[in-house]
Amino acid sequence: MADLSINMCGIKSPNPFWLASAPPTNGGEQVMRAFDAGWGGVVWKTLGTPITNVSSRFGAIDVGTTKAVGFNNIELITDRPLETNFKEIEAVKKRYPNHALIVSLMVESEQEWKDIIARSEDAGADGLELNFGCPHGMCERGMGSSVGQEPKILQRITHWAKTYAKVPVLVKLTPNITDIIPPGLAAVEGGADGLSLINTIKSIIGVDLDNLHLKPTVGDASSHGGYCGPAVKPIAMHMVAALARDKRITIPISGIGGIANWRDAAEFIALGSQSVQVCTAVMHYGYRIVEDMIEGLSNYLDEQGMASVNQLVGKAIPGFREWGDLDLNYQRVARINADSCIGCQLCYVACLDGAHQCIHTQKGPCQAWHGEPDHGVNPRLQASPKVQHEPKNGKSQVPYVDEAECIGCNLCQIVCPVPECISMVEVPHNKGHESWNQRVAKG
Numbered sequence: 108m109a110d111l112s113i114n115m116c117g118i119k120s121p122n123p124f125w126l127a128s129a130p131p132t133n134g135g136e137q138v139m140r141a142f143d144a145g146w147g148g149v150v151w152k153t154l155g156t157p158i159t160n161v162s163s164r165f166g167a168i169d170v171g172t173t174k175a176v177g178f179n180n181i182e183l184i185t186d187r188p189l190e191t192n193f194k195e196i197e198a199v200k201k202r203y204p205n206h207a208l209i210v211s212l213m214v215e216s217e218q219e220w221k222d223i224i225a226r227s228e229d230a231g232a233d234g235l236e237l238n239f240g241c242p243h244g245m246c247e248r249g250m251g252s253s254v255g256q257e258p259k260i261l262q263r264i265t266h267w268a269k270t271y272a273k274v275p276v277l278v279k280l281t282p283n284i285t286d287i288i289p290p291g292l293a294a295v296e297g298g299a300d301g302l303s304l305i306n307t308i309k310s311i312i313g314v315d316l317d318n319l320h321l322k323p324t325v326g327d328a329s330s331h332g333g334y335c336g337p338a339v340k341p342i343a344m345h346m347v348a349a350l351a352r353d354k355r356i357t358i359p360i361s362g363i364g365g366i367a368n369w370r371d372a373a374e375f376i377a378l379g380s381q382s383v384q385v386c387t388a389v390m391h392y393g394y395r396i397v398e399d400m401i402e403g404l405s406n407y408l409d410e411q412g413m414a415s416v417n418q419l420v421g422k423a424i425p426g427f428r429e430w431g432d433l434d435l436n437y438q439r440v441a442r443i444n445a446d447s448c449i450g451c452q453l454c455y456v457a458c459l460d461g462a463h464q465c466i467h468t469q470k471g472p473c474q475a476w477h478g479e480p481d482h483g484v485n486p487r488l489q490a491s492p493k494v495q496h497e498p499k500n501g502k503s504q505v506p507y508v509d510e511a512e513c514i515g516c517n518l519c520q521i522v523c524p525v526p527e528c529i530s531m532v533e534v535p536h537n538k539g540h541e542s543w544n545q546r547v548a549k550g
């Protein structure tokens with residue numbers, strides 16, 4: 108069985124699965140249950156000058172029957188007294204000496220940073236995470252994402268923290284920025300030992316159309332919140348990978364954003380994360396999801412012949428290229444499996460209206476299923492009656508792909524409701540590799 112243990116910039120953890128700083132890490136009793144369930148580490152709910160939270164504070168987007176595909180919150184940092192938090196951190200650390208306990212912090216002045224770092228270390232923190240990411244409430248007070256958006260200030264506060272901290276310091280970055288590299292570099296230059304990202308994305312989750320109140324409603328109003336959950340995973344992976352492939356980023360990364368199962372975690376790790384952090388999925392399904400994450404990742408590593416999770420870190424990064432370096436001669440086409448096709452025509456409509464008009468029905472061009480005549484000006488549609496429209500495997504509803512016209516965009520495969528019914532097949536060629544950048548260089 109593969110070794111899942113990690114040592115991220117000196118923070119040791121029995122596995123790479125950490126809880127992100129959020130409601131699941133609000134207090135000692137919760138964190139102890141999380142460790143019992145199998146989580147390797149936690150980042151304690153951000154500590155700072157006590158605040159008051161509003162009610163209500165969460166909102167979500169459902170897609171079909173899937174609940175909370177995107178999640179939004181207007182919660183701030185801890186609303187419990189600092190003394191209570193530190194007492195509980197001490198108790199947890201005593202009982203779980205081999206788990207990673209990182210304390211998230213957010214204060215304003217250098218003196219406040221010095222004090223809260225000392226108190227966190229006295230309580231037994233294995234590491235600190237500087238919250239430069241919270242995009243609501245705290246940023247208006249000059250903290251959170253307002254620091255993450257200003258590399259110079261981020262660097263200065265990171266330097267303060269490193270001046271006073273004895274344990275490793277992670278800098279948690281905000282995604283509310285056009286380019287993640289400058290704040291990442293500022294953290295490195297400030298002396299950070301590691302990066303964590305992403306925090307939440309500024310968002311309005313919805314409007315109640317009965318009374319035109321924004322959600323989540325606080326009386327008759329709301330505020331922008333922070334977006335997270337499965338919907339943000341692609342944005343988070345892009346930012347993690349962008350940092351991981353930059354040679355100037357010399358410190359390890361803790362990946363966060365939409366991670367809900369071992370596959371999500373493995374993808375983040377392959378894109379350069381040494382540890383991964385989870386919030387929304389645990390708020391949705393509870394601590395026990397980590398059992399499947401541990402088992403799934405462990406099996407995957409065994410199947411890949413990897414003895415340790417560390418061998419997976421960054422393995423997908425060489426495949427991340429600039430668009431200008433991609434092979435313009437590579438070609439794939441869609442192929443429909445007539446046996447499994449249920450004749451729903453979704454691929455046909457998608458290709459007709461949203462792609463390259465090269466899927467045809469056996470009844471002829473577009474009017475057969477779409478009910479609209481073509482206008483006689485699209486050569487692909489005009490050509491279609493000449494292609495073969497005989498029933499495939501005796502099924503008259505199986506559409507036909509004109510492979511010579513297919514641009515291999517994947518849209519039909521994406522919309523097809525039958526798993527593996529449409530496969531995208533590589534077309535062999537002997538033209539060699541030619542990228543846009545090579546073409547421009549040739550002149």
Ligand SMILES: Cc1cc2nc3c(=O)[nH]c(=O)nc-3n(C[C@H](O)[C@H](O)[C@H](O)COP(=O)(O)O)c2cc1C
Nearest residue numbers: 127128129153180305306335336364365385386387
């Ligand atoms: C209700 C809620 C409260 C949060 N509070 C904090 C916080 O106090 N400190 C912090 O650094 N991040 C906080 N976050 C952000 C999470 O730690 C995490 O970065 C983000 O939710 C993305 O991960 P996910 O998609 O797994 O939820 C909070 C998120 C939620 C949903």
Ligand code: SF4
Nearest residue numbers: 458513514516517519
């Ligand atoms: S891959 Fe794109 S162009 Fe080709 S058949 Fe499917 S939708 Fe049409």
Ligand code: SF4
Nearest residue numbers: 448449451452454523
């Ligand atoms: S979308 Fe899939 S199942 Fe539906 S007609 Fe096309 S290939 Fe068949």
